[in-house]
Amino acid sequence: MGMGSIWHWLLLGLVAILLLGGGRFSNMMGDVAKGIKQFKKGMSEDDDDKPATRIEGKAAPEPTVQREAEPAREEKL
Numbered sequence: 396m397g398m399g400s401i402w403h404w405l406l407l408g409l410v411a412i413l414l415l416g417g418g419r420f421s422n423m424m425g426d427v428a429k430g431i432k433q434f435k436k437g438m439s440e441d442d443d444d445k446p447a448t449r450i451e452g453k454a455a456p457e458p459t460v461q462r463e464a465e466p467a468r469e470e471k472l
Contacts, residue, residue, distance in 0.1 A: 412420050 415423075
């Protein structure tokens, strides 16, 4: 039975649940989930300070530049 075996980890998890109790283990996992949510919320608040780079809807048309007609060039022989 190696350290990377799935059976090893299942047995270790079962012993942890038996020692800590199901409710206590569940509460710990709930606290971990709350911590992850708070982390994501904090990361999104940091992004709110920056200007939005994504624009919803149709793309703006390309600006057109109107140039004055250039005089015809004569070729020298």
